Amino acid sequence: MDLKPEEHPKGSFILIMIFFATFVLFYLLNWKYLSELWLVG
Amino acid sequence: MSVTSPQPGWWSTPLHREEKIWITIAVLWCVFITLAMPWWHIFGTQNSSQEYYTINPDDYGAVVDKFIEQYTVGEEAGIPVVAPPAGADMFLRAQQWMWDPILKLKKGESYRLHLSSMDTLHAMSIYPINMNFEVVPGWDYVLTLTPTTSGEFNIICNEFCGIGHHSMIGKIYVES
Amino acid sequence: MSSWNYRTCPTTGFKIHDKAETLIQFNAVTSIVFLLVGGIVGLTLALTRWQAVHLLNDEWFYRFLSLHGIAMLVAWIIFFEMAVLYFASAVILNTRLAAPWVGWLQYLLMLGGGALVAVMILTGNADVMFTSYVPLKAHHLYYLGIIVFAVGAILGCVVFFATLIVAKHEKTYTGSLPLVTFGAAAAAIIAIITLSCGAIVFIPTWLWAAGIIPVMDSEVYRLLFWGFGHSSQQINVCAMVSIWYLLGTLTVGAVPVNEKVCRTAFVLYILFINIASEHHLLVDPGLSAAHKSWNTGYFMHLAVLASMIHAFSVPAATEVALRKQGHTRGAFEWLKKAPWGNPAFSSLVLSLIGFGFLGGITGVIYGTEQINIIAHNNLRIPGHFHATVVAGTTMAFMGATWYVLPLIFRRQVVAPGLASLQPWLFGGGMMVFSTAMMFAGGFGVSRRSWDMNGVDGPFQVNFGPIVDLSLAVMGISAVVAALGGALFCLLAVATLLFGKKINA
Numbered sequence: 001m002d003l004k005p006e007e008h009p010k011g012s013f014i015l016i017m018i019f020f021a022t023f024v025l026f027y028l029l030n031w032k033y034l035s036e037l038w039l040v041g
Numbered sequence: 042m043s044v045t046s047p048q049p050g051w052w053s054t055p056l057h058r059e060e061k062i063w064i065t066i067a068v069l070w071c072v073f074i075t076l077a078m079p080w081w082h083i084f085g086t087q088n089s090s091q092e093y094y095t096i097n098p099d100d101y102g103a104v105v106d107k108f109i110e111q112y113t114v115g116e117e118a119g120i121p122v123v124a125p126p127a128g129a130d131m132f133l134r135a136q137q138w139m140w141d142p143i144l145k146l147k148k149g150e151s152y153r154l155h156l157s158s159m160d161t162l163h164a165m166s167i168y169p170i171n172m173n174f175e176v177v178p179g180w181d182y183v184l185t186l187t188p189t190t191s192g193e194f195n196i197i198c199n200e201f202c203g204i205g206h207h208s209m210i211g212k213i214y215v216e217s
Numbered sequence: 218m219s220s221w222n223y224r225t226c227p228t229t230g231f232k233i234h235d236k237a238e239t240l241i242q243f244n245a246v247t248s249i250v251f252l253l254v255g256g257i258v259g260l261t262l263a264l265t266r267w268q269a270v271h272l273l274n275d276e277w278f279y280r281f282l283s284l285h286g287i288a289m290l291v292a293w294i295i296f297f298e299m300a301v302l303y304f305a306s307a308v309i310l311n312t313r314l315a316a317p318w319v320g321w322l323q324y325l326l327m328l329g330g331g332a333l334v335a336v337m338i339l340t341g342n343a344d345v346m347f348t349s350y351v352p353l354k355a356h357h358l359y360y361l362g363i364i365v366f367a368v369g370a371i372l373g374c375v376v377f378f379a380t381l382i383v384a385k386h387e388k389t390y391t392g393s394l395p396l397v398t399f400g401a402a403a404a405a406i407i408a409i410i411t412l413s414c415g416a417i418v419f420i421p422t423w424l425w426a427a428g429i430i431p432v433m434d435s436e437v438y439r440l441l442f443w444g445f446g447h448s449s450q451q452i453n454v455c456a457m458v459s460i461w462y463l464l465g466t467l468t469v470g471a472v473p474v475n476e477k478v479c480r481t482a483f484v485l486y487i488l489f490i491n492i493a494s495e496h497h498l499l500v501d502p503g504l505s506a507a508h509k510s511w512n513t514g515y516f517m518h519l520a521v522l523a524s525m526i527h528a529f530s531v532p533a534a535t536e537v538a539l540r541k542q543g544h545t546r547g548a549f550e551w552l553k554k555a556p557w558g559n560p561a562f563s564s565l566v567l568s569l570i571g572f573g574f575l576g577g578i579t580g581v582i583y584g585t586e587q588i589n590i591i592a593h594n595n596l597r598i599p600g601h602f603h604a605t606v607v608a609g610t611t612m613a614f615m616g617a618t619w620y621v622l623p624l625i626f627r628r629q630v631v632a633p634g635l636a637s638l639q640p641w642l643f644g645g646g647m648m649v650f651s652t653a654m655m656f657a658g659g660f661g662v663s664r665r666s667w668d669m670n671g672v673d674g675p676f677q678v679n680f681g682p683i684v685d686l687s688l689a690v691m692g693i694s695a696v697v698a699a700l701g702g703a704l705f706c707l708l709a710v711a712t713l714l715f716g717k718k719i720n721a
Contacts, residue, residue: 001048001054001472001474001475001537003057003474003537006540006545007537007540007541007545008057008058008059008537008540009057009059009474009532009533009536009537009540010059010536010548011532011536011548011549011551011552012059012529012532012533012535012536013059013062013063013529013533014548014549015532016063016528016529016532019528019573019574019578020066020070022574022578023070023578023581024070026578026579026582027074027578027581027582027585030582030585030588030591031077031081031587031588033591033659034085034087034587034588034590034591035085035086035087037087037170037171037172037189037590037591038087038167038170038172038186038187038188038189038190039086039087039151039185039186039187039189040086040087040088040089040090040172040184040185040186040187040590041086041087041088041089041090041184041185042395042466042470042471042472043395043396043397043462043463043465043466043471043472043473043534044229044309044395044396044397044463044466045395046390046391046392046393046394046395047392047393047395047396047473047476049392051393051476051477052476052477054475054476054477056475056478057474057475059529059533060474060475060478060529060530060533063525063526063529064478064526067522067525067526068522070525071518071519071521071522071525074514074518074581074585075510075514075515075518076514077585078510078513078514078585078586078587079510081586081587082506082510082587085587087587087590088506088586088587089499089500089506089509089586089587089589089590090502091505091506093502093503118675118676119675120675138674139674139675156502160352161350161352161353161435162350162353162435162439164500164593164594166593166594166595166661166663168661168678169660169661170661171591171595171659171660171661172590172591173500173589173590173591173592173593173594173595174500174590174593175498175500175501175502175593175594177435177436177501177502177503178352178435179434179435179436180435180436180502180503181502182501182502195671195676195678197661197663197671197678198663199593199594199595199663199664199665199666200350200594200665201279201346201348201350201353201665201666202353203344203353204275204276204279204344205673205674206279206665206666206667207275207663207666207667207668207669207671207672207673207674208668208671208672208673208674208675209671209674210671210674210675210676210677210678211675211676212676
């Protein structure tokens, strides 16, 4: 569909960016937790 | 509307700017998280082991008994305490509903830990560090393990194995 | 063309085949009965894991845990999905349901199988958990009950596809399938593959439990089971996402912003989730790291991409619809002015946050090959899936019910004020519940355990006050969520019995 400038989903874009930032943060944090474990392989 | 047929030509509708940006980010992220796993196998120090063998539970039981006989240094709560040398193969036995033997290890030394079950599925969760691996009857799972902290640790079974599941707790000592 | 009785819905204009409508009603009501049973049992479980209360004894904890898994993951959800399939085919396409007698066979087999499974569990013949990992053994009728249930579900999918063919042939719609029906078709395709995996794992297990063949290898069982087990969750994801688009349309008149994007994402689900069950086997012996990474990475993450796409498309469609209504000030006026009083709308939003934010992020993380070492089998896992299946899928299905009641059952929802409150109690409660579980799990508290301290064993473990607090939060939020669930069932039943009839 064609959207006028004021109809663009700006709010959803901000929300998904917040989602993405949280995702990246929590993901990297868990790798850090893993690295503090005993060595195993 | 989502409950009516889309407009003809929906396949050629161009994407909007926000969609294009988000899909690009999402694709790049998915590629990144996929590559992270092999990357950690090469550069990281905590990986799931790729060494495993099939084994009959009775044969495994015999190997564990021999290991206990060879390296026993004491006993606690009726379970033998065993101190294997660095680099040794050590064997942990899971069965309804106990772990044996109790292992006495040295911090910074590397060991080959064998895991198997005599009966049902169990899982080893080392408390309080929260390291978890599945323990499977018919399979000898070998982890190359190096404790990096010392103290008293417990092995909690965290795979449901029957009515005594919650009591199935073992012990590991790591000396500095 | 055979003659069939229908009515025209005054609100939507759909032509509704009376036989389709009856099947929708029976499956929907039955699903809510299982939801109620599973929910009551779930509350007792939470009040047991909250060790300060420790409600059940060990035997009944493990028994109710087995029942809770089956009642919720299998019975409640799949019965509701059968209703969704009949709706998405016969109602949305304005067509007659193909072979309604097969639909009735679907219903009776699922009801009979489900009842048999429940009886087996409650009589202590199947204390094996939803996963029934061999060599834990249940009475052979337990496995037979699951097989019969699965056959019924496959028949429901067959009726769905046959109805799509009838609609195409009798030209009851023009152009491409509507998005909700497309999504339901994706769910049904995954269902057929999933249930076939189920047959491959449950038939030999049934025969072993009946003493006819030897037991299969535990690791082989796990691989096959999760071929059924995880894929069945993807049926739920597809159905839930279809419902998201449906709710967007019904609550604010949302139109998918780009149909190509949405449909491609559904196709990604079909192609890549069926093979991606090895994230349950990441810390198991028997598979190489290359195999596990490839399965988790290439396959699973392409399905994750599909979810990330829908995570934007659904809110975007909602936002565009509200902006077109004139709410264009700033970035969020549309959100403030959205119909929050409509329980279907708040259910949609809560479901998006629960599934995507809480469940999705944690699922991808815990399912990463090496990170699984600190997640496997502790409370992080049920924390994750209560966010996806309960705060996500179940919340969305509840949201849809607020339209099913007036449009299919033709009864006005009683106590609309309480109905508006219900999603917040249930969804909010569940999100706190999930978070508390994941927090406790991070400290190593085990899942599926009656007593985390190891009370009867050779050694005891003490997790400390932070974990005790976290389990108390888990217990209390479970009570709130259970109130929300009970309120849902109460309002649904009260509406069916006492709601003002809407005459068409």
